[in-house]
Amino acid sequence: MFNYSRMVLAKNDDSSSIPLTTSNGKNGKNEKIFRGIAAAPGISFGLAYVYSQMEVVIRRTDITLGEVESELLLYRQALERSAEELEKIYDLAKEKLGESLAEIFQGHLMMLHDPVLTEAIENRVRGRLNKAEYAVASEFEKYASRLRDSADDLLHERMQDLEDVKNRLIRNLQRKRLTGTIEGGRIIFSRKLTPADTVLFSRHNVLGYVTETGGMTSHAAIISRSLNIPAVVAVPGILNEVNDGDLVIIDGYKGLVYINPSDTHLAECRKKIAEIENIAKKLETLRDLHCETTDGHVVELAANAEFVEEVEYIRQQGADGIGLYRTEHLYLLREEFPSEQEQFLVYHEIAEAMHPRPVIFRVFDIGGDKVLDSSAREGNPFMGWRGIRLLLDQPDIFRAQLRAILRASRGGNVKIMFPMISGLVVLKAAVDFLDGVKEELRHEGVPFDEEIKVGAMIEVPSAVLIADVLAREVDFFSIGTNDLIQYLLAVDRGNELISELYQEFHPAVLHAIRMVIESAHRNNIWVGLCGEMAGNPYATPLLLGMGIDEFSVIPSVLPEIKHIVRSFSFKEAEELARRALDAKTHEEVREWLIPLMHDRFPEFFTTTMT
Ligand code: PEP
Numbered sequence: 001m002f003n004y005s006r007m008v009l010a011k012n013d014d015s016s017s018i019p020l021t022t023s024n025g026k027n028g029k030n031e032k033i034f035r036g037i038a039a040a041p042g043i044s045f046g047l048a049y050v051y052s053q054m055e056v057v058i059r060r061t062d063i064t065l066g067e068v069e070s071e072l073l074l075y076r077q078a079l080e081r082s083a084e085e086l087e088k089i090y091d092l093a094k095e096k097l098g099e100s101l102a103e104i105f106q107g108h109l110m111m112l113h114d115p116v117l118t119e120a121i122e123n124r125v126r127g128r129l130n131k132a133e134y135a136v137a138s139e140f141e142k143y144a145s146r147l148r149d150s151a152d153d154l155l156h157e158r159m160q161d162l163e164d165v166k167n168r169l170i171r172n173l174q175r176k177r178l179t180g181t182i183e184g185g186r187i188i189f190s191r192k193l194t195p196a197d198t199v200l201f202s203r204h205n206v207l208g209y210v211t212e213t214g215g216m217t218s219h220a221a222i223i224s225r226s227l228n229i230p231a232v233v234a235v236p237g238i239l240n241e242v243n244d245g246d247l248v249i250i251d252g253y254k255g256l257v258y259i260n261p262s263d264t265h266l267a268e269c270r271k272k273i274a275e276i277e278n279i280a281k282k283l284e285t286l287r288d289l290h291c292e293t294t295d296g297h298v299v300e301l302a303a304n305a306e307f308v309e310e311v312e313y314i315r316q317q318g319a320d321g322i323g324l325y326r327t328e329h330l331y332l333l334r335e336e337f338p339s340e341q342e343q344f345l346v347y348h349e350i351a352e353a354m355h356p357r358p359v360i361f362r363v364f365d366i367g368g369d370k371v372l373d374s375s376a377r378e379g380n381p382f383m384g385w386r387g388i389r390l391l392l393d394q395p396d397i398f399r400a401q402l403r404a405i406l407r408a409s410r411g412g413n414v415k416i417m418f419p420m421i422s423g424l425v426v427l428k429a430a431v432d433f434l435d436g437v438k439e440e441l442r443h444e445g446v447p448f449d450e451e452i453k454v455g456a457m458i459e460v461p462s463a464v465l466i467a468d469v470l471a472r473e474v475d476f477f478s479i480g481t482n483d484l485i486q487y488l489l490a491v492d493r494g495n496e497l498i499s500e501l502y503q504e505f506h507p508a509v510l511h512a513i514r515m516v517i518e519s520a521h522r523n524n525i526w527v528g529l530c531g532e533m534a535g536n537p538y539a540t541p542l543l544l545g546m547g548i549d550e551f552s553v554i555p556s557v558l559p560e561i562k563h564i565v566r567s568f569s570f571k572e573a574e575e576l577a578r579r580a581l582d583a584k585t586h587e588e589v590r591e592w593l594i595p596l597m598h599d600r601f602p603e604f605f606t607t608t609m610t
């Protein structure tokens with residue numbers, strides 16, 4: 001338990017691909033242990049599945065004669081899927097970038113359907129019994145070498161397009177293969193994972209994720225946490241060390257990966273899994289108690305959610321509501337925007353299941369790393385066409401979503417939240433748009449909650465500085481520290497190279513949070529925090545003491561956070577918050593906060609495996 005804390009605070013002293021130790025492991029194979037960033041808690045063991053995604057490295061593998069037809073079928077399905085993706089991107093790009101720039105994707109489609117290439121690939125599978133990935137890679141390479149040799153600059157430029165099409169095709173082939181063969185539960189090893197991959201694989205009994213790149217607040221990591229799937233990210237070079245089918249242990253508390261573990265480590269792993277279950281059982285007694293300090297200060301303790309399937313678990317964990325429902329996963333799962341009716345059914349189901357507890361639906365926050373590889377290319381997507389910006393540019397999508405949420409609000413427990421608010425004009429545009437949609441529904445006689453509350457996410461630094469102005473336009477704020485920290489400190493939340501600079505206790509972060517809370521309270525609105533920091537138990541007393549009204553956390557940490565809140569007096573939390581706000585560096589806060597929390601909660605902050 002309390003794993004997340006370690007992820008944030010424990011500095012990784014070794015994140016190279018050099019194993020920490022090597023010794024004799026299972027089946028006479030050498031055990032190798034690697035350290036990365038602990039991105040999602042939990043321990044599990046199982047067989048490795050190596051998934052090459054972006055940079056496609058394909059080794060030659062052959063099939064048997066009997067497998068030819070199924071291999072060709074797989075290839076055709078991947079071809080179809082790639083074409084569907086490209087058509088969607090083309091439509092999107094045409095709308096946003098104009099016909100001429102969008103044509104690049106028409107070019108991709110033509111390459112994909114090139115009859116000569118297709119025939120050559122199929123012939124390779126049939127004749128040389130090559131696995132489809134290898135056939136695709138080889139035939140595309142042949143094509144590429146012709147382009148490379150040509151003197152025409154324009155043809156040279158097409159190399160990148162060719163590479164993109166090849167990668168898309170191979171990725172779809174592998175996805176298809178993976179989701180078809182993952183029955184027994186596997187630990188996925190990949191260079192990187194997109195949020196869409198993470199979700200997709202999770203449906204196939206995945207036991208863990210290990211990636212070479214990524215940071216702990218990358219969306220893929222967040223999704224692993226909400227799906228309760230352990231993840232270790234930023235283990236460079238691990239793909240060279242692991243083979244498909246190797247037995248591995250993943251320790252998402254400490255960020256360790258054991259390849260071919262020794263019997264001792266396997267036994268420790270089993271023991272640890274049992275211990276974790278025990279602690280969880282003990283915390284169950286807190287379920288129906290308020291999230292209240294020893295001197296009676298009550299805060300809301302809500303959960304973050306991404307999928308409708310999580311709602312039952314969230315209720316079991318005793319959440320006061322859902323403080324952030326990331327609706328964009330409806331899009332990520334299907335790779336297209338769901339219709340109003342499809343959305344309504346999902347939102348309605350969630351609102352009903354949680355009733356009378358509140359559910360905050362955050363409108364689609366597409367963009368940043370939450371895009372399919374299919375979306376329009378942007379040089380700097382995190383600073384680009386994301387969240388509310390995209391929605392205001394896509395009125396049909398925005399309208400359909402708002403209509404669906406409003407229709408689901410009849411029970412009176414639904415709230416709406418806008419992501420990526422950077423200024424008053426944007427916020428007002430979103431609120432005005434919502435008012436227009438409400439008017440439309442009234443006109444049509446469609447009932448909805450006329451008192452529905454609207455909130456703004458505070459996750460862009462400009463919003464912090466003008467929080468007083470924004471507070472007058474909405475009913476609540478929710479601080480999105482995942483983005484706020486990345487924008488405030490100029491540290492990409494998904495970049496492992498600078499992950500040590502991603503600091504939740506940086507004075508600028510703490511002061512920004514305090515400013516937002518004060519602005520909200522001055523304007524008589526409540527303020528929550530729904531970034532991952534809300535679920536970091538080390539941060540709990542500080543946020544509590546700064547006066548946050550609501551914590552919205554990943555469901556699995558909810559009981560621990562409640563336990564911590566219930567162990568402090570508000571007065572003491574205020575003192576700790578003051579002390580933290582006086583610190584000049586993140587390190588200075590850690591120096592006293594870590595030992596304090598370890599002394600106070602020894603049962604949770606014990607080390608996991610050795
Ligand atoms: C955040 O930015 O803190 C947040 C909660 O939103 P997301 O992680 O989805 O960007």
Ligand code: MG
Nearest residue numbers: 459480482483
């Ligand atoms: Mg955000």
